[in-house]
Amino acid sequence: MLLRDGDLMASFVVEGIAASTADEADVDALVLAMGQAVAQTQPDMGFYVHRFSMGIKPELVPVDPHVSEFAAELDKRWQSHIGDMGLRSRQMMISITMRPSKAASAWARFVSGGKNNQRDGLEKRINRLNEAVDYVMEALRPASPARLTVSGGEWIGLLRSTMTGQFFVSPPSGGFRPLADMIATSRIDFNNDTFTVLGSDSTETRFGAVFSVKDYPSNTRAGIFDRFDLPYDLVVTQSFTPTDPITAQERINRTIKQMSAADDAAISLRDQLVDAADDVASGRISMGLHHATISVFAHSEAELDTAAAAIRTAGQKAQSVVVREDMGARTAFFAQHPGNYSYRARAAMISSQNFADLTALHAMASGLAQSETPWGEAVTVLPDIQGEPYRFNFHLPGNLGDRTVGHTLVVGMTGAGKTLGAMFLLSQASRLNPRIIAFDKDRGMEMPIRALGGTYSAVRMGEPTGFNPFAAEADERGTAWLTHWLESTLSNQGDLSAVQREALSNATRANRDTDPSLRTMRHFRSQLRSVDDGGDLHTRLGIWDDGQYGWLFSGEAEDTTLSFDRDVTAFDLTEIFDSQEVRTAWLAYVFRRIERVIEDERPTILLIDEAWKVLDDPFFEAMLKDWALTLRKKNVAMVLMTQRVDHLRQSAAGGSILESCVTTIVYPNTRFTEEEVAPLKLTDAETSIVTASTAGGRFALIRSGDVSTIANMDLSALGPLLRVLGGGKGETAPEGWRDNPDFWKEL
8 A cells, every 4th residue: 555645555464373372482482573573674664563352243154953953042042142242353463664765755756757767666665565574474474474455355444443443344446545535434523532433323423532651661571462452342553663773772872871970770771771772783673663552442431431441450460551642632543543653642762672572463263264164164153261252163274175184182070061062062063064973971961962863872781782794894895894803803812813814804705795694693603613723713703692792793684773864873882881892892893884974975073982991992092093084084073082181191092092183172170280281282381271270160271283272161151951961861851851852942
């Protein structure tokens, strides 16, 4: 953009860095990079950093009642709740301006072909500005910068927000129009220390005030102005215009001499000035004029007074003095706009590193935009501890249809809300219409699964399952799997010989070619009588035929008992939970059937409670890494739950679980130790969060990839539906609820 005084301006937005959870070294590195980038720019460059805080009502694609009436009602209540919470959208925009050379402008007016020369000069200035912007954006890469364009509409919309405190995408109209005309769409009246933004009617009229930083903290640190992240519509503006190094050095040296002549006792301050002079001379920092204002917008004068008090308190916490402008309100207000450097009434000399500390670029993770979600939409929106919306996804970013990893680990002690939260996320995931398959323990998921319209069955020791792997896995692919499964299952009683392995391979091929009515455990076992092993193989298989575990795989003919025709299917494994041999054999077969089902590549969520124990077997240790890759390719997200990280250390599959999961949800507990959570590879800040008390609140650390946030998991707004999500076995449910899919309506 070309500004009225001849300045050129370019802007970009930054997502920032999640300072509350990020590694401290990364936070410090970003501030240092900002300071160095500013220090390396020429004195004709200027910087504006805007931090916008505006109310937002997040909206998601609603859950279709035809998918699940319960999930649709829950979603309706949740979206209404987050819409009424007063959540904030906080955005940061950095603008870099380049002031014209007065000498060059005068010369251009006098030489022949002045217009051509001016055009050439403008072209060179544009190239210089673009180079500077590219350099700063590259330095700030960890903060995810994105260049703004006029055609996109966001740039003009953000500039307009400095006038109104509200953001709307504003594509430019056709033809040339001055920027002032595009952003000044509302009349603003000033009256002493208050201004009024007039709307089309009284309900749209807003009241505002401008505060300026009058006195600065004696020392700056990264994020000291984060105190101004308040729950109001406001714009925090900071500008910095570098001073010529020679002029800056002269000013510093003059101040040092004055302090020495006056025998000033502030020795530490004098030492700081000496260091600053050296840093300026070496080019490590630059000095410049800085100003900071906070404009706040409210719907009433009473609300404005409340916000004003909060801003003063925030200023005190930031070790600064902020004043509410009255006589200078107009100039302070218009000084918010990039390029209006002459309007800065309270500009103060600070260093480029001070400027970097004060701007800091701190933020909270916001989750994935809709365009970044492989399944087309976020699972849900959760409020974070700063009152900002977090768009939760199991997956890493990707385009629609991409097979990014979505495997998720959930860690939480009993009573922390782990199962409740997981059931909430499953219910919210219904908006994506996925297939859901869950493995439960102690029937903790039964009520929500049945409310979602799913089937729920419990595996009972000794009760025939009707499973028949010899009928289900009778094709070419199934034969190879059946051989491997039998070898693994029978090896629990001792290693198999080469003769025995060959016999199993021959028998599975014969099973493939035999009459379908003969594809049973009994007939398969009968083929092993002739194996030259003293009857060992035949005997080993006996416990699975007519022996102790004969109830597991004794199904006849075609296996129709295991079905995933419903959108939601769940199994309770409580009775076989502690029987490793039974649990592994049963799960291995069911997982194989799941592999067949997911070949349609429909979005699928596979949830396993107490996964550390369920998968605690060398069989799963060997297969889990490859299986996790297979599931990703087939559009499946695994959600693995455990009470403690220590349990993963004890599990044969623990290492594979940790390697496979890209999203982690941890419910804090003081009983967690730094040593215990070390395998999660958390930052120091994240470790402090998950090992601290939540003081009665419901919070969870959510980390997706390398970015994390602290989510507020208080679901009390769901009212009686909360009893369904956390209802477990249904002790408080109405009589006959298992046979009534609409039982939740009676709660």
